[in-house]
Amino acid sequence: MIYEPSVSTPVDKMKLSIPDMSCGHCKATVEKTIAAVDPGAKVAVDLGSRTADITSGAATEAILAALKAEGYPATPAA
Numbered sequence: 001m002i003y004e005p006s007v008s009t010p011v012d013k014m015k016l017s018i019p020d021m022s023c024g025h026c027k028a029t030v031e032k033t034i035a036a037v038d039p040g041a042k043v044a045v046d047l048g049s050r051t052a053d054i055t056s057g058a059a060t061e062a063i064l065a066a067l068k069a070e071g072y073p074a075t076p077a078a
Ligand SMILES: [Cu+2]
Pocket: 021, 022, 023, 024, 025, 026, 027
């Protein structure tokens, strides 16, 4: 049986490269910023590779704009 979660908004997975993220404080700021855009977003920050895996119904552009405003310019990572 195929499990199909029922969601009211389209949810996308995205991976972002956030090169200016270097410590736990940055990680917290990035998580807080993304939560401000989409409180339901799931965020997994990897400080080692300076990337974040995000599952969110928010537009990628909205998240990128919010991160840039907080001082963490990000780009979609492959
Ligand atoms: Cu930091």
